Structure formats: structure tokens, C-alpha cells
Amino acid sequence: MAKQEVTRLLSTEHLVKTYIMxxxxxxxxxxxxxxxxxxxxxxxxxxxxxxxxxxxxxLGCLDKPTTGSYILDDIAxxxxxxxxxANIRNQKIGYVFQSFYLLPxxxxxxxVELPLLYCxxxxxxxxxxxxxxxLSIVGIADRAKHFPNQLxxxxxxxxxxxxxxxxxxxxxxxxxxxxxxxTRTSIEVMAVLQQLHKQGKTIIMVTHENDIxxxxxxxxxxxxxxIISDKPxxxxxxxxxxxxxxPNLDEED
Amino acid sequence: xSIFGIIRIALKSLTRNKTRTFLTMLGIIIxxxxxxxxxxxxxxxxxxxxxxxxxxxxxxxxxxxxxxxSSSNVRQAAGGGNLLxxxxxxxxxxxxxxxxxASPVYNTWGQLKFEGSNWRTGIMGVDxxxxxxxxMRASQGELFNASEVEMGAKVCLIGKTVADNLFGDIDPVDKxxxxxxxxxxxxxxxxxxxxxxxxxxxxxxxxxxxxxxxxRLLGQRWRNMMVLVSAKSKDAIQLVQQDVLDLLQSRHRxxxxxxxxxxxxxxxxxxxxxxxxxxxxxxxxxxxISLLVGGIxxxxxxxxxxxxxxxxxxxxxxxxxxxxxxxxQFIIEAxxxxxxxxxxxxxxxxxxxxxxxxxxxxxxxxxxxxxxxSVGFSMAIGIFFGWYPASKAANLNLIDALRYE
Numbered sequence: 031m032a033k034q035e036v037t038r039l040l041s042t043e044h045l046v047k048t049y050i051m052x053x054x055x056x057x058x059x060x061x062x063x064x065x066x067x068x069x070x071x072x073x074x075x076x077x078x079x080x081x082x083x084x085x086x087x088x089l090g091c092l093d094k095p096t097t098g099s100y101i102l103d104d105i106a107x108x109x110x111x112x113x114x115x116a117n118i119r120n121q122k123i124g125y126v127f128q129s130f131y132l133l134p135x136x137x138x139x140x141x142v143e144l145p146l147l148y149c150x151x152x153x154x155x156x157x158x159x160x161x162x163x164x165l166s167i168v169g170i171a172d173r174a175k176h177f178p179n180q181l182x183x184x185x186x187x188x189x190x191x192x193x194x195x196x197x198x199x200x201x202x203x204x205x206x207x208x209x210x211x212x213t214r215t216s217i218e219v220m221a222v223l224q225q226l227h228k229q230g231k232t233i234i235m236v237t238h239e240n241d242i243x244x245x246x247x248x249x250x251x252x253x254x255x256x257i258i259s260d261k262p263x264x265x266x267x268x269x270x271x272x273x274x275x276x277p278n279l280d281e282e283d
Numbered sequence: 284x285s286i287f288g289i290i291r292i293a294l295k296s297l298t299r300n301k302t303r304t305f306l307t308m309l310g311i312i313i314x315x316x317x318x319x320x321x322x323x324x325x326x327x328x329x330x331x332x333x334x335x336x337x338x339x340x341x342x343x344x345x346x347x348x349x350x351x352x353s354s355s356n357v358r359q360a361a362g363g364g365n366l367l368x369x370x371x372x373x374x375x376x377x378x379x380x381x382x383x384x385a386s387p388v389y390n391t392w393g394q395l396k397f398e399g400s401n402w403r404t405g406i407m408g409v410d411x412x413x414x415x416x417x418x419m420r421a422s423q424g425e426l427f428n429a430s431e432v433e434m435g436a437k438v439c440l441i442g443k444t445v446a447d448n449l450f451g452d453i454d455p456v457d458k459x460x461x462x463x464x465x466x467x468x469x470x471x472x473x474x475x476x477x478x479x480x481x482x483x484x485x486x487x488x489x490x491x492x493x494x495x496x497x498x499r500l501l502g503q504r505w506r507n508m509m510v511l512v513s514a515k516s517k518d519a520i521q522l523v524q525q526d527v528l529d530l531l532q533s534r535h536r537x538x539x540x541x542x543x544x545x546x547x548x549x550x551x552x553x554x555x556x557x558x559x560x561x562x563x564x565x566x567x568x569x570x571x572i573s574l575l576v577g578g579i580x581x582x583x584x585x586x587x588x589x590x591x592x593x594x595x596x597x598x599x600x601x602x603x604x605x606x607x608x609x610x611x612q613f614i615i616e617a618x619x620x621x622x623x624x625x626x627x628x629x630x631x632x633x634x635x636x637x638x639x640x641x642x643x644x645x646x647x648x649x650x651x652x653x654x655x656x657s658v659g660f661s662m663a664i665g666i667f668f669g670w671y672p673a674s675k676a677a678n679l680n681l682i683d684a685l686r687y688e
Contacts, residue, residue, distance in 0.1 A: 087682055090601075092601060092681050092682055092685070093681070093682055112605070112606065113605050113606070113607070116600065116603055116604065116605035116606075116608075117603065117605075119600075119601060119602065119603045120602060120603020121603070125601050125602065127685075131594070131597075131598045131601070131685070132598075133595055133598060134595075135299045135300070136295075136299065140295075144598075144599070144602050145602040145603055147288050147291075147292060148288075148599070148602060148603035148604045148605075148608060149603065154285075154288060193602070
């Protein structure tokens with residue numbers, strides 16, 4: 031597995047997020063200390079309301095912490111302006127969402143190109159190639175000209191993954207990537223993620239499904255805004271092998 | 284990200300929903316087309332008025348009395364001595380500096396007959412100078428001269444409308460027509476002049492020596508006369524106007540300056556121009572309102588579009604679009620709609636102006652400034668009405684936008 035060298039990718043210290051809803055303060059995160067190294071494949075688990083989604087929003091720079099620090103690639107992200115955060119999201123983070131979040135009436139290729147369009151340093155002329163390359167990595171280069179409504183759920187999620195990796199981000203942040211998929215497609219998507227992980231990508235995945243989490247190397251569990259367990263998964267399951275053992279439903283039908 | 288990139292994104296999302304884009308554009312298209320057509324019609328009307336004023340002649344001054352005589356020859360104001368006489372015309376011609384020509388003008392109506400056909404029209408009794416004042420020429424035959432006026436010859440010139448109606452294909456020159464049963468020899472046909480400022484056909488007329496008209500058609504008691512004077516130059520008009528008034532007052536004792544009206548062609552032109560300007564402004568403001576409504580249409584659609592695309596905005600922001608990028612995208616979308624709509628509107632406006640011009644037989648002018656005005660206006664509308672929806676989009680909370688269902 032990709033554990034050649036250990037470099038710190040990101041670390042959080044006493045990360046606190048408090049929402050104020052009228053008179054009530056909701057403590058979504060009560061101080062998270064965590065550090066993640068380059069090349070890890072992590073599952074963040076927890077029941078709903080445990081704070082895992084809030085934590086993911088903070089890691090993804092979609093939201094700012096109330097207090098605490100968040101250092102990503104030696105950059106103090108927690109006190110950046112919104113413009114700088116937009117840049118960080120574009121350069122450092124690739125998102126995979128539960129419901130794919132592809133732009134409608136937009137081809138797969140154009141969806142994958144989207145981060146490149148908002149990239150300040152990237153030149154636009156090689157964006158088609160980059161996007162095509164990303165699509166071929168996730169194995170759906172032949173669907174480049176299809177619109178999202180012409181793709182199956184698994185294919186849509188692959189397009190989303192291609193979009194996440196097209197800018198070669200520091201890490202991939204996947205929020206319940208299999209939540210909207212059936213078992214077989216879920217494992218297919220996990221196989222894609224594991225393949226990316228093998229190629230050296232860092233992946234942080236939020237999930238509440240224990241068997242999906244078993245495909246990762248490290249399991250972090252949240253409860254009531256705190257980390258209650260953080261342990262390595264020494265024998266992760268191999269999605270590619272599970273796929274072989276799975277009965278092919280389509281052929282049986 | 285570069286502005287070109289955002290323009291590309293904006294145009295792309297417009298093409299993604301062609302029907303909506305076109306319907307939004309329609310308001311601007313119609314608005315701009317209306318402004319251009321209306322301004323073109325206004326300009327055309329103005330040009331026609333100018334032509335008509337010029338067709339009156341050059342540097343013309345019209346002298347009338349403010350006393351009207353009814354058709355039953357009963358004067359409505361006391362003092363017959365106040366009315367203009369032929370002697371006044373001679374006095375004006377001889378005594379006022381800067382006067383080139385002066386002619387009395389008697390107006391009456393009569394039935395014309397030639398063989399089987401007849402025609403009712405206005406008859407003018409004038410001096411030979413009249414043709415020079417009004418810059419009239421004969422297209423067939425010739426004009427009558429001063430000696431014929433002096434002799435009271437029974438000759439006349441007829442306008443094109445009269446010639447067409449009375450003679451048809453026959454050459455009218457040297458034919459004898461009867462005006463109220465008195466025979467007149469047609470000396471010629473006048474060059475066509477078209478409508479005058481009041482919209483009357485200037486070719487529907489018969490012109491005869493004033494002496495003949497006065498004695499044969501009107502009778503001694505007729506006093507209603509107008510004098511037409513032409514000044515040597517444009518600069519002389521004002522002076523001549525005052526001198527004529529002074530002269531008339533001194534010739535007719537006991538009259539005030541209100542007794543005579545001395546109007547110049549310029550005054551008439553000004554009045555006509557202000558009428559046509561008012562018309563242009565009226566038309567343009569109606570058209571402007573439709574442009575404004577078109578702009579509100581853009582804002583409407585853009586607002587709906589923001590709501591409809593909240594999730595898209597969230598996705599764009601998640602992959603790195605800043606507030607500025609989203610703001611620009613939506614503004615550019617609005618501006619693109621209004622500019623493209625503006626261009627289509629200009630083309631439509633040109634077409635409509637041409638059609639209107641053909642139908643109304645007007646020279647309908649599309650002026651460059653009306654094009655500049657409407658394009659500038661539609662662009663301003665795009666920015667103005669695009670700003671609010673755009674800033675609404677840009678200020679969306681990222682997480683709320685992403686989770687929006």
C-alpha cells in the first residue's frame with residue numbers, strides 16, 4: 031500500500047464549531063485534535079448528529095471553525111478570507127458528494143472540467159485533455175459526451191470522482207459517496223477509490239455504513255462532537271476482489 | 284479565473300436553457316425594436332415637415348389681418364379700413380427695405396368644368412411675383428406674367444391633382460376650362476409640390492391673376508386678402524417682418540399691432556417642428572417603457588433562475604468559484620441577454636422602420652444615435668436588473684446552497 035513516506039497533510043487542534051439557533055447554542059464539534067498524513071485512506075464514522083458532517087465541512091473549507099486551528103499543507107486555513115478559501119477548495123480539495131452534484135444539462139466532460147475553469151493558475155487549453163484523462167482513470171472515458179441524466183448512479187459518481195481528481199488536489203473528501211447507490215455499485219465506487227489510493231491519493235471519506243468503512247485503512251468514530259475512537263484498520267477489504275465474488279445480478283436476471 | 288473564462292461559463296449556461304433565454308430576450312428585442320422604429324418614424328415625420336416648410340418657398344413672410352370675413356360677406360369686426368388692400372402690397376414692395384417680392388393672395392372656392400368632367404377646388408388670385416416667392420415652376424406650358432395680371436387676363440395655372448382629375452390623359456395646356464362658368468385658358472400645369480405642413484394637397488389648386496379673380500370671381504365687396512412677401516435673405520426676415528408691420532399700422536390709422544399678423548416661415552417651421560418633436564418624444568417614451576418592462580423581465584427571470592440554480596451555484600462554489608466569479612457570471616448572463624436582444628432588436632427595428640416607411644410612403648430614417656442609445660440603454664438595463672439577482676446568488680451560503688433541495 032502507499033505508505034512510502036510519512037508527511038503531515040493536515041492537522042486540527044481544538045477545532046470547535048458552535049451553531050447559534052435562536053437562544054440555543056448547538057455544540058456540533060467540541061474540540062477535535064486530529065492529524066492526517068499524506069497517502070492515508072480514512073473513514074470518518076458516526077451516527078447522525080455526531081458532528082461528522084460538520085467536521086467534513088470544516089475539513090473541506092466549506093465552513094469556518096468557531097475556534098481552533100486547521101493547518102492544511104502548512105497553511106493556516108482557519109483564518110483565511112472567503113476568496114482565499116475558494117482558492118484552497120479549488121487547488122487542494124476534491125469533493126465527492128452523496129448525491130453526486132453534477133451540473134444538469136452539462137456533459138460529463140464539462141462537469142469534470144468545472145474545477146479547471148475556476149483555477150487561476152491553470153491554462154484553459156489543455157483542460158479537455160486533463161478532463162478526459164481523469165475520466166479514463168475512473169473508467170468511463172467512453173461516456174464523456176453523456177449528460178448526467180443519461181448515466182447510471184454509479185457512472186455519475188465516477189464522473190464526480192473524476193471531477194474531484196482533475197485538479198490533482200491534496201486530498202479527496204468524500205461525503206457518503208455510496209449513500210445513494212446499491213451494494214454492487216457501492217463496491218464498484220469503493221474499488222475506484224481504492225485504486226486512486228493505491229496511486230498515492232489521500233482520501234477522507236465520511237460514512238455511516240460500517241462495511242463500506244472496512245475498505246479504508248483508518249477508522250475514526252465521532253460521537254457528540256468528539257472523536258471517541260481512532261484506530262488503524264490493518265486488514266482492509268479489497269473491493270476489486272469482493273466484486274469478483276459478488277453474484278452478477280444483471281446476468282441472473 | 285479570467286474574465287473570458289467567466290464569459291464562457293455565462294454563455295454556456297445561457298445556451299443550456301435556450302427557450303428561457305429567448306423568452307427573456309424577447310422583451311428586450313421588442314423594446315429596442317420599438318424604440319428604433321418609433322425614433323425613425325419621428326425623424327421621418329420631422330423630415331417631411333422640413334420638406335413641406337421648404338416647399339413654401341424661401342424666406343417667406345405671410346401677412347394677414349386678424350379680422351375674418353364670413354362667407355356671407357359680413358365682417359366680424361368694425362372698421363373696413365383696417366383690411367388689407369392691393370395698395371398695401373405695392374407699398375410694401377416699394378417702401379420696405381429687404382423685400383424682394385410681394386404678392387396679394389385671394390382665396391376662394393369654385394367648381395371647375397372641362398367638357399364632361401368637373402372638379403371643386405381652391406382658387407388663388409395672385410400677382411406674377413407669387414411664383415418667385417413660392418419657387419413655383421410650370422411642368423407643362425408656362426406661367427402667366429405681370430402684364431397679363433395687369434390686364435386681368437382670364438388665364439390660369441392648374442396643379443397636378445386638378446390636371447389629373449379634370450383632364451386625365453389630355454394635355455391641358457391652352458385648353459379652356461370654366462371656373463364658376465367663366466372661361467379661363469389653362470396656361471400651364473404647376474410642378475407637383477405634395478402636401479403642405481397642414482397636410483393639405485398643394486397640387487389641388489388653381490392659380491389665376493388676382494385682378495381677374497377679384498373682379499370676376501369675388502366682386503368689389505370682397506376684402507379678405509393675404510399678402511405674401513419674400514425677403515432678400517434669411518437675415519433680413521426679422522427686419523422686414525417689423526417694417527411691414529410698422530408700415531401697415533401707419534397706412535391704416537387707428538389700428539394696433541394686433542390687427543395684423545405677420546408670420547414668417549421660420550415661425551411656422553418652429554411650430555411644426557415642436558409638434559413633430561413632441562410626437563417623437565411621445566413615441567419614444569412609449570417604446571422606452573416597453574424597454575423598461577423588458578428589463579424587469581430580465582430581472583424576473585434571473586431571480587427565478589437564481590432560485591432554480593441554487594444548487595448549481597453551491598457546486599460551483601465548492602469546486603472553487605469565488606463570490607466574484609458567481610456575481611460576474613450572473614451579471615454577464617443578464618448583460619449578454621440584453622446585448623444580444625439589443626442587436627436582434629436593432630435588426631428588427633430596421634426592418635420595421637423600412638416596412639412602415641414603405642407603407643406610409645415616408646422616408647423613415649434610422650439615425651445612428653438611436654442605435655447607440657438603445658444598445659447603451661439595453662446594456663445598462665442588463666447590468667442594472669442583473670445586479671440584484673447576481674448579488675443574491677453570490678451571497679448564498681455555500682453549505683445551504685449545496686444542501687438546497
